[in-house]
Amino acid sequence: MTHINVLDPGASPLDYYGFELRRHREAAGLTQRQLGDIVNYTGSLVGQIETARKLPTPEFSERVDAALGTGGLLSRLVALVMRSQLPAWFQQVAELQTRAAEIYSFESQMVHGLLQTPGYARAVLGTLNQADLDDRTAVRMARQSIFEKEEPPVFWAVLSEAALCLEIGGPLVMRDQLAHLLSFEDDPRINVQVLPYSAGAHAGLQGSFDLYRFERDPVIVYTESYGSGHPTANPDTVKDCSLRYDHLQAAALSLKGSAQMIRRVMEERYGEQRGSDGDSVA
Template sequence: MTHINALDPGASPLDYYGFELRRHREAAGLTQKQFGEVVNYTGSLVGQIETARKIPTPEFSERADAALGTDGMFSRLVELVLRSRLPAWFQQVAELQARAGEIYSFEPQMIHGLLQTKAYARAVLGLVDQTDLDDRVAVRLARQRIFEKNDPPVFWAILSEAALCQKIGDSQTMREQLAHLLAFEGTPRINIQVLPFSAGAHAGLTGSFDLYRFASDPAIVYTEGYGSAHPTANPDTVKDCSLRYDHLQAAALSLRDSAVLIRRVMEERYGEQRASDGDPVA
């Protein structure tokens, strides 16, 4: 196992986290196993985090702060750790999401990352590459913590009906994902509209995009290519995408009708199917 003196706390936020966790744990006179029992994790996991081989979660960090009396240090530090583990090309986008006062998103093929469940995110991220999948899922879900801030952003998402029907993972994964979308009904800061197939040709045919608005900075449009991010504050691009979004909102179903469609797809497409004897088969 890597010794604490072998860790360079300046190498990365993850190394710094591990260095500080071991330093505070040892100062408290606890072994890894004892500390694990206090925070309800295994001593092995504690060791992996301390040696920068495992990414800590926000939940682990909150428990570490409570157990070690570190006044929220690890909870603050874990935000830097998780952001640093994002692909380099996406880190700027995560920063934009964290700073934005308003986020407007259009997704034609899948559920937006800020709305994904753990199982859905796992199915998306693990489709081709299973490497460090648990850590990559945790990093993606951690981005959703922007909604837990004292002043969270207003998030408006337009999803194509195709995103509801595209089966990612198994039927249970899709049921849970669509139920998760329905859980935001009545939440003023998270609004979900569905663009139905019946809308035909629409202003989003060129692909997905996000529009970020800030209190005192220019708005930014974000589009994504394969393994690359394309944020721009070009006024003409922002104006064009803002107009496209207005048209998409006009063509999409209302919030209430969108929830009705999401519920219908969830029940009819991904609901439990029953055998002739009445037992569920899916």
């Protein structure tokens, strides 16, 4: 078991967070239980976070910052903590998402991680691996904080119709996920288009990819395979994928048409479930 008195604040962002949490708590003259009572968490959880055995959440960090008057220190640190928990191969991509001014994504099978609901993300991450599922889900959801920045990126997502129909997590999870996509209808910075099956052969048949555009740096193309990510600024690859994305957007439904399809699929496939006798079962 890790003891707080030997916790090395330089070992990792999580250790540093725990060290600072304990330092500020003790400076306020509070026990772990007392702080927990103030912020509506258990003293045990406070202790686990102080000893780097549990991940803090943004909500926990905000409450403790307010209770201890830390000036937002823990809320700033929690973003680093969450990023440090990502697989090593994905940490560079998370940094690209944080710095990008514009993100263009094509997904051939599922909803992009930046647009996933907790239930959908949990179902995706839990496939074949249930270990630390709560923490891994929290880490994925924390990436979406890029949309809360003072200058959030413009995000364009082209989803294959398959992403709407592949039932991940069950009907209720899918209904919630599609409703979440519809919540962006009036947000000019987050745009969702659906590439319908009727488009036939299209420019994204080789697979999903992202384009990251920055204020000053070169454009990055990102593709992914099992357990590894592949970002590149190769001009030929960037040119090819940019052209492909233009064609995907042209073949996709309009923003309004896409919302109509998402709403229709949500109701027809994931609406109220009925048994053979016609009675509601969900």
